[in-house]
């Protein structure tokens with residue numbers, strides 16, 4: 001098991017209600033298995049996963065265990081999500097390569113999946129007309145679903161932005177908003193009443209993570225999606241508390257593609273729609289998440305169109321976005337060169 005640090009920059013920082021993301025620092029993880037190599041990525045995002053230092057320490061520990069025993073044992077001992085994701089993805093890729101299948105097939109999907117629908121991710125800053133302009137550009141390139149970051153400014157201003165987008169793109173385009181936990185229950189109620197009129201598809205994480213029952217109470221005129229709540233609650237808690245119409249599944253946050261697939265399928269079984277997203281990962285984890293999405297039948301548009309937010313990346317992108325759908329690589333493994 002080989003662990004190599006990397007750093008990638010965002011071309012345009014992504015402003016969210018929980019801070020601005022400017023740079024992503026992580027580790028490339030390479031493993032050997034049955035004569036093949038698999039590559040994974042561990043890119044921690046503090047607040048969502050362990051810190052960079054904790055991730056590095058966990059991977060080093062894993063590397064020591066892995067040389068002594070085997071990958072499965074090392075995986076079982078990695079207890080932080082980003083580190084576990086790195087090893088789990090590397091291992092899953094090596095297995096897919098050894099069986100000469102694309103990763104999504106190796107994860108259990110039987111039929112051919114050529115592409116997955118995706119949303120455009122729109123930063124929340126700027127005037128309503130600036131945001132509407134970005135929305136119109138995204139629709140011109142083929143996106144049918146837009147996700148706007150909200151919660152950094154006042155509710156009235158956010159509603160103005162969503163109204164400007166709706167006016168600019170018409171009624172056929174789906175609009176989602178992501179508050180990243182910024183609202184109180186009273187603010188959320190007020191925002192949702194206005195967002196319902198603007199035919200918003202769902203509100204992602206309106207309230208802070210802990211309170212599942214407060215989210216359950218908000219459900220109604222606009223669907224509620226939980227994202228950050230999955231950091232501290234597992235999918236069974238969310239199902240049990242009736243807190244969500246949609247769950248946002250980020251493989252880096254859940255600890256690997258295996259866990260992400262399991263959680264997404266479990267959600268579907270319980271009548272909750274999973275949406276696969278990512279933490280603005282580099283190309284290895286981002287494309288890994290594309291395979292997770294391809295594994296899920298009838299998946300709603302996913303948050304995987306984030307490659308263009310990066311100024312630099314680890315390799316050229318094997319999953320171009322065409323007409324609002326991200327292409328699923330069909331080569332063995334993730335679809336990247338065997339050694340990066």
Ligand SMILES: O=C(O)CCC(=O)c1ccccc1C(=O)O
Nearest residue numbers: 121147277278279280303304306
């Ligand atoms: O889901 C998307 O459209 C892109 C990813 C995204 O918004 C995001 C990226 C990094 C950290 C948190 C989030 C989030 O969904 O809240």
Ligand SMILES: [Mg+2]
Nearest residue numbers: 178204205227
């Ligand atoms: Mg979110």
